[in-house]
Amino acid sequence: MSNAKQQAKEKEMAMSVSNVYLHVVEDVINNVRTDFQSEGVDDNILNELQSLWELKLVQSGAIQEPSAHDANPAAKPIPQTVATPVLDLNGPVAAEEYEAPPNYFSQAPASTSSREPVVFQYMPPGPREESLQLNSGHQPASRIGNGAPSSYMQQPASWMNQKHRGVEVNMNETYEERAVDNGLAQGLNTAQGAPPITKDFLTISTGKRKHDEISSGNYYIPQRDGAADVELSTLVSESCQNEGPEALERWIAEKSVGRNEDLRLWSLYRENADAAIEHLIHAKFSQKLSSSQLDGVDDEYDGYQGVAEDYNEPEEDDLSAPEAKLVVNSEPTESEGSEPPLCEDDDEDDVDDADHGDDEPATNHLVLAQFDKVTRSKNKWKCTLKDGIMHLNNRDILFVKATGEFEF
Amino acid sequence: MASYELYRKSSIGVSLTDALDELVTNGTISPLLAVKVLMQFDRSMNEALSTKVKVKTSFKGHLHTYRFCDNVWTFILENASFKTDNDVTAVDRVKIVACDAKILAR
Numbered sequence: 001m002s003n004a005k006q007q008a009k010e011k012e013m014a015m016s017v018s019n020v021y022l023h024v025v026e027d028v029i030n031n032v033r034t035d036f037q038s039e040g041v042d043d044n045i046l047n048e049l050q051s052l053w054e055l056k057l058v059q060s061g062a063i064q065e066p067s068a069h070d071a072n073p074a075a076k077p078i079p080q081t082v083a084t085p086v087l088d089l090n091g092p093v094a095a096e097e098y099e100a101p102p103n104y105f106s107q108a109p110a111s112t113s114s115r116e117p118v119v120f121q122y123m124p125p126g127p128r129e130e131s132l133q134l135n136s137g138h139q140p141a142s143r144i145g146n147g148a149p150s151s152y153m154q155q156p157a158s159w160m161n162q163k164h165r166g167v168e169v170n171m172n173e174t175y176e177e178r179a180v181d182n183g184l185a186q187g188l189n190t191a192q193g194a195p196p197i198t199k200d201f202l203t204i205s206t207g208k209r210k211h212d213e214i215s216s217g218n219y220y221i222p223q224r225d226g227a228a229d230v231e232l233s234t235l236v237s238e239s240c241q242n243e244g245p246e247a248l249e250r251w252i253a254e255k256s257v258g259r260n261e262d263l264r265l266w267s268l269y270r271e272n273a274d275a276a277i278e279h280l281i282h283a284k285f286s287q288k289l290s291s292s293q294l295d296g297v298d299d300e301y302d303g304y305q306g307v308a309e310d311y312n313e314p315e316e317d318d319l320s321a322p323e324a325k326l327v328v329n330s331e332p333t334e335s336e337g338s339e340p341p342l343c344e345d346d347d348e349d350d351v352d353d354a355d356h357g358d359d360e361p362a363t364n365h366l367v368l369a370q371f372d373k374v375t376r377s378k379n380k381w382k383c384t385l386k387d388g389i390m391h392l393n394n395r396d397i398l399f400v401k402a403t404g405e406f407e408f
Numbered sequence: 409m410a411s412y413e414l415y416r417k418s419s420i421g422v423s424l425t426d427a428l429d430e431l432v433t434n435g436t437i438s439p440l441l442a443v444k445v446l447m448q449f450d451r452s453m454n455e456a457l458s459t460k461v462k463v464k465t466s467f468k469g470h471l472h473t474y475r476f477c478d479n480v481w482t483f484i485l486e487n488a489s490f491k492t493d494n495d496v497t498a499v500d501r502v503k504i505v506a507c508d509a510k511i512l513a514r
Contacts, residue, residue, distance in 0.1 A: 020456055020460045028445065028448050028449050028452045035445070039440075041441065045437060049437075052430065053427040055427075056424075056426055057419065057420060057423045061419075062423065364503070365499040365501065366418075366504075367505070368505050369506045369507075370507050370509035371481050371508060371509060372509050374476075383481070385504075387457035387461070388506075389418040390465070391419060392490060392502065396418070397463070397490070397492060398463060400458065400462060401465070402466065402467065403466045403467075404466065405467075406468055406483070
């Protein structure tokens, strides 16, 4: 009962958000009508702008507009059915719902003949390209394949899509659903011939090969941190990023899901060890050459410290010219063991969160408002905001007043 | 008569920007006209938010980052919960951007 009430109220709220948005749209359109006319632009274009705007609003889920567009009552198909005409018209598909989980792409290759989205025949460039991306997001060929679109897409779609896979994961799932619901049942089996399969295998096998070779230590990529470790296979995939987005995705998933501290520190240690060793080797040479320096060891201290400081803060204290050798020797082992957390992590956290988080680009919770007052007492912050738009969990909520309390 | 361009980053603002970008790219309208539309959007959005909306919210969370630069507060909250009339929305990380409400030029 309460659930139903809640849902009803949510709908109300959502409706009123939609109402406000639509009101804003109307307001803007009416007010720019004169501007359009003074520029000599046709009213048709104004209407086109309005419909385009509303279309994008619906696509982004900001409003649910049942009347202006042919949308299905279900929530999910809203972007879908709107996109259906878009697909046919090869219109823009800008803001899609970002919902697809990454594991869409990590399905076993055996499940479908092409792990990649189906390869279609080549499409002419231009706006078609977007639908190319759309359609190439579809899964098995059997589910897709209209007479018309299939004649557009081709292999190039697969590599294009490969590129997108790591990034625009989201688009594909929606497209897949669209394809299913479109009832595109005619298989693109013909289109999906050897090439996509080959390509598919190529990708996977290449990636695998690299993994194997690297772990066996035979590959040309030199491992500088000692014997090849099996656990480092995911790290190693980092070095063969260019091999395939799947490896990259796994790497990203690893980084973002568990954020295994050890693995991250491993990569850090390795890099630090490499760089530090190089510098120390240089320093050793320079040390030999500059043994006649009147300034003495201080310069090298500075050099070391300037260099080592970046990479190994705790070792700064131990670092001195004569001890450089010791450091060189102990570097690898120390990095393996109990090195205190390098403060780089602090910055990297933010960078990682901002750039690599799976949800960050998709559902970036955001509040835009104006503040009336912001106060702080010790670590307790209070603020009063007004006239704000909140975008949380893919939903838009408007408020006229908000009070916040947080602790720093 | 300019208003805050803050709301251009919202869903509705982004939709409008995208739509205008398309038209400008197609050469259908001039960039100047697009800018005028956006400015009108700023005004309309500001006005709509202050007159049409009646909802109040409260929120709390852990402050991860705060910044006050050019009279704009930016907070990044973690584990925040936003309470509106009927429901609570919890998010793990939210960015709050707030401009000064007292600037008369709005």
